[in-house]
Amino acid sequence: MKAVVIGAGLAGSEAALQLAKQGIDVDLYEMRPLKTTGAHKTDYPAEFVCSNSLGSLDPTNASGLLKKELQMLGSFLIKEALNVAVPAGNALAIDREAFSLNVKRLLEDNEKIKIIREEVTQIPENVPVIIASGPLTSEPLAENIKDFAGEEHLHFFDAIAPIIEKDSINFDIAFYASRYDKGEASYINCPMNKEQYENFYNILINAPKIELKEFEKNAKFFESCLPVEVLASRGVDTLRYGPLKPVGLIDKRTGEKNYAVVQLRQDNLSATMYNLVGFQTNLKWGAQKELVHSIPGLENANILRYGVMHRNTFINSPKLLNATLQCRKRNDLFFAGQITGTEGYTESIATGMLAGINMAKFLKGEHLIELSGFSMLGALTRYISSEEHKNFQPVNSNWGIVDELIADKKIKKNKKLKTEMLSNRAIKWLEEYLQNCQSQ
Ligand SMILES: Cc1cc2nc3c(=O)[nH]c(=O)nc-3n(C[C@H](O)[C@H](O)[C@H](O)COP(=O)(O)OP(=O)(O)OC[C@H]3O[C@@H](n4cnc5c(N)ncnc54)[C@H](O)[C@@H]3O)c2cc1C
Numbered sequence: 538m539k540a541v542v543i544g545a546g547l548a549g550s551e552a553a554l555q556l557a558k559q560g561i562d563v564d565l566y567e568m569r570p571l572k573t574t575g576a577h578k579t580d581y582p583a584e585f586v587c588s589n590s591l592g593s594l595d596p597t598n599a600s601g602l603l604k605k606e607l608q609m610l611g612s613f614l615i616k617e618a619l620n621v622a623v624p625a626g627n628a629l630a631i632d633r634e635a636f637s638l639n640v641k642r643l644l645e646d647n648e649k650i651k652i653i654r655e656e657v658t659q660i661p662e663n664v665p666v667i668i669a670s671g672p673l674t675s676e677p678l679a680e681n682i683k684d685f686a687g688e689e690h691l692h693f694f695d696a697i698a699p700i701i702e703k704d705s706i707n708f709d710i711a712f713y714a715s716r717y718d719k720g721e722a723s724y725i726n727c728p729m730n731k732e733q734y735e736n737f738y739n740i741l742i743n744a745p746k747i748e749l750k751e752f753e754k755n756a757k758f759f760e761s762c763l764p765v766e767v768l769a770s771r772g773v774d775t776l777r778y779g780p781l782k783p784v785g786l787i788d789k790r791t792g793e794k795n796y797a798v799v800q801l802r803q804d805n806l807s808a809t810m811y812n813l814v815g816f817q818t819n820l821k822w823g824a825q826k827e828l829v830h831s832i833p834g835l836e837n838a839n840i841l842r843y844g845v846m847h848r849n850t851f852i853n854s855p856k857l858l859n860a861t862l863q864c865r866k867r868n869d870l871f872f873a874g875q876i877t878g879t880e881g882y883t884e885s886i887a888t889g890m891l892a893g894i895n896m897a898k899f900l901k902g903e904h905l906i907e908l909s910g911f912s913m914l915g916a917l918t919r920y921i922s923s924e925e926h927k928n929f930q931p932v933n934s935n936w937g938i939v940d941e942l943i944a945d946k947k948i949k950k951n952k953k954l955k956t957e958m959l960s961n962r963a964i965k966w967l968e969e970y971l972q973n974c975q976s977q
Pocket residue numbers: 543544545546547548549566567568569573574576577583584585586587588589590591655656657658669670671672673674675678750848873874875876880881882883885
């Protein structure tokens with residue numbers, strides 16, 4: 538049995554090792570060094586393109602829980618990362634060169650894996666394939682994926698607004714309403730008077746922005762999707778006539794008209810996550826926090842996901858993939874890594890692992906793994922494959938996507954206790970799941 542993996546990045550390397558472990562022969566295609574992505578600097582597999590940190594190791598942190606799950610499920614790359622960890626407090630930071638060299642050795646020493654240094658320009662037919670070509674997938678392959686998936690199902694840029702945990706919103710100030718009372722009152726509205734708006738505007742206009750990378754400088758954002766700071770730079774009132782317009786939004790408790798209103802729209806089915814409407818942004822994360830906390834009603838808001846706008850090739854997974862990462866319209870095709878619309882180093886390793894395991898199961902005629910929404914990996918894959926999204930944007934591990942905790946309000950308001958309970962629930966579920974697998 539044989540499969541092709543496209544891209545020897547974090548996801549592709551993990552997927553290839555998982556396939557080989559299951560006795561599957563792998564042709565692993567990597568275009569570097571013949572062609573580069575603009576962000577990678579070496580020809581090593583599994584290169585960390587920017588920071589050398591994979592984030593927290595604490596399992597009561599969302600990203601830390603994902604790492605714990607990867608360890609429990611037998612991820613090769615997380616094991617290597619732990620082997621080459623450098624001191625970084627509670628976080629897992631690595632010696633990136635040692636890491637890539639170790640992964641290179643693991644791949645090269647594995648007789649089931651053949652590394653082919655070649656750009657893939659078309660999705661291979663008549664052979665099972667995992668596409669793990671990353672956020673900077675080469676243009677010819679991206680074009681071919683677009684032809685396969687449909688033009689509207691391949692995106693080249695993130696345009697993400699910050700996402701807020703609903704339980705952290707102050708409803709003494711914020712109120713539910715829809716504009717002109719049309720339809721369900723499903724938006725959460727944060728009202729501002731003139732002074733509050735001017736304070737917010739000043740923070741926004743002076744906030745530091747993230748420098749664009751060389752290969753991102755030509756990025757053209759759609760007019761309807763401009764960063765909030767770009768809109769603000771057009772004049773003090775532009776936002777009040779745009780996403781922050783107050784018309785038709787009256788707080789029935791007070792009957793008052795407002796000078797400006799920030800709206801939040803539901804982001805997941807269980808209504809635990811809300812995104813800030815029109816707030817796609819390129820501001821630095823510290824500046825985003827200050828800005829969000831300056832909005833009345835969001836003074837103590839917990840930001841589950843910061844806004845970003847950068848080059849990122851990703852498919853419209855909700856329309857194309859199952860939670861097993863198998864493609865709905867071609868069952869011997871899987872996607873893994875950042876191209877699935879998950880974001881981050883650990884998330885890329887995680888989906889690479891799941892795609893590798895599931896491809897092996899598919900080839901052996903076994904049931905594919907679909908993890909529970911109690912686990913962070915199960916929640917991530919469910920999030921990207923669920924058809925509830927109107928405007929799908931990439932996601933990283935966060936507590937807003939896991940199954941809600943059944944507990945009273947007092948516990949839910951205690952963030953530390955809540956995350957401890959969510960983390961324990963996930964680990965217990967995974968332990969039982971793995972025990973069941975062994976006894977079958
Ligand atoms: C500039 C930048 C900075 C980032 N910084 C961080 C960060 O600090 N922290 C974080 O958690 N995440 C970061 N990310 C996001 C993401 O986690 C990483 O990009 C991660 O490496 C994605 O893993 P991947 O396996 O999906 O893709 P990659 O690791 O990029 O691997 C994809 C591989 O496919 C190869 N390839 C592409 N097209 C083809 C083709 N046609 N044929 C053959 N091979 C091909 C590429 O050369 C590459 O080796 C960053 C992303 C970018 C673009």
